[in-house]
Amino acid sequence: MRKRAAVYSPSSRRPAAPPATPPQPAAEPRWKKWRASWRRLALPAAVAAVAALALALALQPRGMMPDEVDAAIKDAIESIPPRPTSADAYEKIRPSVVLVTARPDEGEEGAKAGPEDEPARGTGVIMVETGIILTNLHVVAGAKRIHVTFADGLVSEAELVGVRPEHDLAVLQAKQLPDDIVPATMRSTAGLRPGDDVVAIGYPFGIGPSASAGVISGLRRDYVSPEGKRLLSNLIQFDAAVNPGNSGGPLVTPEGEVIGIVTGLLNPTEQRVFIGIAFAVPIENAAAGIGLSPF
Secondary structure, eight states: OOOOOOOOOOOOSOOOOOOSSOOOOOOOOHHHHHHHHHHTSOHHHHHHHHHHHHHHHHHSOSOOOHHHHHHHHHHHHHTSOOOOOHHHHHHHHGGGEEEEEEEOOOOSTTOOOOGGGSOEEEEEEEEETTTEEEEEHHHHTTOSEEEEEOTTSOEEEEEEEEEEGGGTEEEEEESSOOSSOOOOOBOOOTTOOTTOEEEEEEOGGGOOSEEEEEEEEEEEEEEEOTTTOOEEEEEEEEOSOOOTTOTTOEEEOTTOOEEEEEEEEOOSSSSOOOOSOEEEEEHHHHHHTTTOOOO
16 A cells, blocks of 8 residues: 655644643534544545445435435445465466476486586466466576476476467476366556565465465666576566565466566575566566567
8 A cells, every 4th residue: 555645734833822721622513533444444435435425315305314424434335355475366367377497408317416407496387278388498408308387286297389488488288188277467658656565476486386475666777687698678667575586476466466577686696596586577568578468
């Protein structure tokens, strides 16, 4: 919720001296209590409720009792649906999020595996019910075998079917699908503003699916990928905590709608940990990578 600016009423007159016997404060009118409640509500929903109430009152006979007015206002306020939360976003997007495991060439049979043979782990999001999955190119680059783990635990081999290096995006096709596959819902980035709430879902360090909440910090940012040393542009900057393993995961609104694909985090140190600046590819660019034009 955005912080309201303080409003002051300046006056050049000197304050009057207090009376010898201060008057007893009058009981606070009911309408002031209801006004405080209204101020805590989301403006669009509140406006809609007021309009509905005004129409209802216009149709009522004149001379409504104060208790009837109070009850009508209370009913109007309670009819406003609650604002979605980060928990709501997580539950909405979770069935569409997968763990991506990319294994390098294991070399000759019987050869001892070294650190370079450790699988890379990232996140992906189901975009099409046929098993089309988006992830980051740097997660699967150079991999000989790719597997995805769905929300129900099914592990499937996946094939790399498309790349967009300019956006660090890779398109995967899962070879096996769960009985109930749930593609993500996308939302246009038009109208996004710094300060808007967002939630990042993924597998940081292979642990997950994990959720972290924050806000959009900026739009149309540039970022140089440490893996590919390539410049990525027109990115969403956000401050929800992400770490290695979150790459390729969805950045969503409180309604659980995907607005971007997490692609990197900025860190001036050698330790690859989160310090508060992360980036996501706008969903418009990501959707174009699989031939979708949803907006």
